[in-house]
Amino acid sequence: MTTKTTSARPAAGPREESRRRPPASSATTVGRPGFAWALPAAVFFALFAIAPLIMVAVLSFMSWDGLGSPEFVGTDNWSRLMDDPVMLKSIWLTLLLTVLGVVVQTPLSIVLGVWAAGYQRNRAVLSVIYFIPLLLSATAVSVLWRALLDPNFGIPAEATWLFGDGNLFGEQATAIGVLAFVSTWQFTPFHTLIYQGAARAVPQVLYQAAEIDGAGRYRQFFHITLPQLRNSMITSMILMIVGGLTTFETVLILTQGGPGTDTTISAYYMYDKAFKGFDFGTGSAIALALVVAATVISLIVVRVSGYDKMRSSMEGVS
Amino acid sequence: MKTRARLPRLVACGATLTLALGLSACGDGNGGASSDDGKIHVLVYGDASNKVEKKIVDTFNKTSDVKVVLDTIPGADYQKKLQTIINTPQAPDVFFNWGGGSIKPFVKADLLMPLDDFIKKNPDLENKFLPSVFNNAVVDGKPYGIPMRGTQPVLLFHNKKVLDEAGVKPPKTWDELLDAVGKLKDAGVTPIALGGGDVWPTQMWFQYLFDRVAGPELFKKAVGGDKSAWESADSKKALNMIRELVDAGAFGKNYDSVKYTNGGSVALVASGKAGFELMGSWYYSQQLTDHKEFAEKGLGYTAFPAVEGGKGDPANVAGNTNNYYSVMKKTKHPEAVAEFLKLMYSDEFVKAQLDIGNLPTTTNTAEFIETSGTPEYSRFQYDLVADAPSFQLSWDQAYPQKASSDMHKAVQQFFNGQLDTDGFIKAMQALPTE
Numbered sequence: 001m002t003t004k005t006t007s008a009r010p011a012a013g014p015r016e017e018s019r020r021r022p023p024a025s026s027a028t029t030v031g032r033p034g035f036a037w038a039l040p041a042a043v044f045f046a047l048f049a050i051a052p053l054i055m056v057a058v059l060s061f062m063s064w065d066g067l068g069s070p071e072f073v074g075t076d077n078w079s080r081l082m083d084d085p086v087m088l089k090s091i092w093l094t095l096l097l098t099v100l101g102v103v104v105q106t107p108l109s110i111v112l113g114v115w116a117a118g119y120q121r122n123r124a125v126l127s128v129i130y131f132i133p134l135l136l137s138a139t140a141v142s143v144l145w146r147a148l149l150d151p152n153f154g155i156p157a158e159a160t161w162l163f164g165d166g167n168l169f170g171e172q173a174t175a176i177g178v179l180a181f182v183s184t185w186q187f188t189p190f191h192t193l194i195y196q197g198a199a200r201a202v203p204q205v206l207y208q209a210a211e212i213d214g215a216g217r218y219r220q221f222f223h224i225t226l227p228q229l230r231n232s233m234i235t236s237m238i239l240m241i242v243g244g245l246t247t248f249e250t251v252l253i254l255t256q257g258g259p260g261t262d263t264t265i266s267a268y269y270m271y272d273k274a275f276k277g278f279d280f281g282t283g284s285a286i287a288l289a290l291v292v293a294a295t296v297i298s299l300i301v302v303r304v305s306g307y308d309k310m311r312s313s314m315e316g317v318s
Numbered sequence: 319m320k321t322r323a324r325l326p327r328l329v330a331c332g333a334t335l336t337l338a339l340g341l342s343a344c345g346d347g348n349g350g351a352s353s354d355d356g357k358i359h360v361l362v363y364g365d366a367s368n369k370v371e372k373k374i375v376d377t378f379n380k381t382s383d384v385k386v387v388l389d390t391i392p393g394a395d396y397q398k399k400l401q402t403i404i405n406t407p408q409a410p411d412v413f414f415n416w417g418g419g420s421i422k423p424f425v426k427a428d429l430l431m432p433l434d435d436f437i438k439k440n441p442d443l444e445n446k447f448l449p450s451v452f453n454n455a456v457v458d459g460k461p462y463g464i465p466m467r468g469t470q471p472v473l474l475f476h477n478k479k480v481l482d483e484a485g486v487k488p489p490k491t492w493d494e495l496l497d498a499v500g501k502l503k504d505a506g507v508t509p510i511a512l513g514g515g516d517v518w519p520t521q522m523w524f525q526y527l528f529d530r531v532a533g534p535e536l537f538k539k540a541v542g543g544d545k546s547a548w549e550s551a552d553s554k555k556a557l558n559m560i561r562e563l564v565d566a567g568a569f570g571k572n573y574d575s576v577k578y579t580n581g582g583s584v585a586l587v588a589s590g591k592a593g594f595e596l597m598g599s600w601y602y603s604q605q606l607t608d609h610k611e612f613a614e615k616g617l618g619y620t621a622f623p624a625v626e627g628g629k630g631d632p633a634n635v636a637g638n639t640n641n642y643y644s645v646m647k648k649t650k651h652p653e654a655v656a657e658f659l660k661l662m663y664s665d666e667f668v669k670a671q672l673d674i675g676n677l678p679t680t681t682n683t684a685e686f687i688e689t690s691g692t693p694e695y696s697r698f699q700y701d702l703v704a705d706a707p708s709f710q711l712s713w714d715q716a717y718p719q720k721a722s723s724d725m726h727k728a729v730q731q732f733f734n735g736q737l738d739t740d741g742f743i744k745a746m747q748a749l750p751t752e
Contacts, residue, residue, distance in 0.1 A: 065401075065720065066401045066402050067423060067429070146577070146580060149575070150575070151572040151575045152572075152586055153582065153585055165570075166572050166575060167574060169574055169575040170574030170575050170734060258517070258727070259574050259731070259736070260727050260730055260731040260736050276720070276722065276723035277721075277724070278719065279720065
């Protein structure tokens with residue numbers, strides 16, 4: 001066998017190899033499908049993602065109220081945004097809400113996910129119930145919580161020791177708290193799902209070995225489960241960050257950016273400018289800034305975390 | 319081998335092309351004014367009142383060669399959709415609006431047809447409507463809208479039982495109102511319910527107080543572009559009175575967390591936890607839906623109190639004057655449109671509007687008012703509007719639509735103390751007026 005294959009191969013030195021054209025003919029037809037297969041998806045992506053993005057970029061240098069024809073105004077929109085205190089505030093608020101989301105949701109969903117990864121029947125039942133918020137639309141969730149938090153007839157009226165006069169939406173700190181809470185309530189189940197899957201994928205041999213070595217449950221959690229969840233953690237965090245940067249419906253329905261502009265995050269400010277103020281140029285500028293910021297932040301996370309190299313966390317296991 | 323690889327490629331290309339064509343085809347499915355299909359497209363805000371609009375369209379189509387097609391857009395999206403299609407081939411021939419600032423940008427963009435030609439041929443198109451209402455769709459001296467629904471003045475509603483128990487009579491003057499606020503507070507209820515979370519209910523206090531203190535001229539000047547009006551002594555006086563009312567605890571402490579639109583403030587009054595609420599005339603039917611027994615027995619209403627020494631006539635009202643039909647300049651069937659608009663003061667129209675609880679603003683409304691479900695309430699409103707020397711259109715509708723978001727922010731921030739008088743004046747001066 002071995003001799004046959006070696007002899008069939010042309011005696012090619014490095015020179016011959018380099019002269020050969022890149023492996024086009026035989027290798028690819030067998031292995032990867034051609035670009036044609038990706039064409040429908042590519043066309044749709046170009047039509048609904050790339051093209052609008054380019055149009056938004058162009059529009060950000062124009063002045064347009066949706067009525068007349070757009071006029072080029074150079075960098076007017078951008079320079080006005082740079083001096084706009086609301087814009088600056090909105091960036092901080094966006095970052096704050098994103099960080100709050102990651103900090104609150106990550107530990108919660110890890111604990112819940114690892115717990116739900118057990119095969120006990122009661123855990124399975126409770127997990128199903130716990131995943132319900134995931135099935136509700138963000139709009140429904142926001143409407144629900146706005147009603148539940150009514151100061152006179154909702155939860156705050158029953159628990160005045162905790163909520164005081166119940167003016168949750170009338171002050172910045174509490175309004176932000178409500179936004180963070182509602183996103184947590186809504187999105188933790190999703191991240192729990194990620195961690196549940198990941199925790200189940202951790203090889204049982206690791207735990208068995210640890211048990212033999214005398215490691216208790218907490219040591220097992222911190223020294224086996226957590227390190228094994230590393231890649232899932234990064235996936236989940238990137239999703240949280242991108243989700244946090246583009247949060248919109250929750251703010252639209254719960255606070256409308258209020259009181260005043262105290263919860264006006266960038267995505268909502270974009271909507272406010274474009275569709276309430278009919279200043280599509282400025283709205284586009286904010287949108288483009290958001291796209292750039294979200295891309296940069298995701299790239300940084302990917303780089304710093306080593307996610308791009310996708311090292312297997314199973315090294316030495318199998 | 320080669321032909322086999324080519325086939326799927328061909329299919330994929332074909333499929334993509336078909337899809338792309340399909341997409342572009344759905345772009346012009348919604349024929350509008352410029353695609354002349356021998357029809358008039360009428361675009362209306364989608365809600366319960368569409369019943370009447372459908373009925374009127376049916377009546378019109380029975381006799382007319384040029385048919386009317388009624389298109390509706392669900393309420394919350396109406397203005398956004400309108401703004402994006404009005405200068406495209408999808409634009410309607412006739413469309414619903416709020417008069418005032420809601421059509422001003424369209425007039426400036428030369429999209430609307432002035433209706434004076436129609437009125438010259440048929441003076442009834444103006445004479446059959448209450449002047450204070452008709453005038454709110456006049457821009458730069460020319461009429462651009464025909465009233466097409468009901469009027470919605472803002473009234474001061476109260477819970478009769480709560481007022482009785484606190485020994486308070488419905489206030490006729492500002493001082494009586496302040497007095498009532500003190501007594502209601504002592505009685506342990508929130509004096510005035512306010513859905514501050516929606517912000518436009520907060521704004522109602524501004525538009526009435528400015529009208530009572532300074533008369534309608536101040537706001538007319540401001541919205542006309544003379545921004546110094548906001549700095550005037552009258553403006554500051556009105557703002558101080560609002561500040562005084564808020565600081566007196568009239569609205570309690572958590573009004574910004576309460577909403578009208580989710581029934582929060584409505585329930586406050588119905589359950590006796592609050593005494594008053596300032597709201598548009600639709601409040602009555604809202605209470606009727608949410609709290610039937612209270613609406614029928616315990617709900618009282620009065621006009622907004624007078625302000626002693628104020629320049630505004632105490633008979634003035636504020637609120638939503640009416641909704642209007644405006645006509646696009648490029649409509650292909652102006653004669654048919656003129657015929658269609660005539661129906662807006664027909665007996666059938668008035669009766670149908672009264673049937674669903676709307677109060678039309680035609681001169682013949684008075685004849686049919688007894689047929690309305692709530693004749694007493696309808697009569698009160700009709701007389702109020704018919705006798706009003708001036709009807710102040712809600713501020714956020716009198717200004718161009720694009721100003722409303724910033725106006726709401728200023729209103730909310732003045733109420734909760736984030737803006738002082740000077741800050742509020744500056745914010746109002748920064749609003750676009752065209």
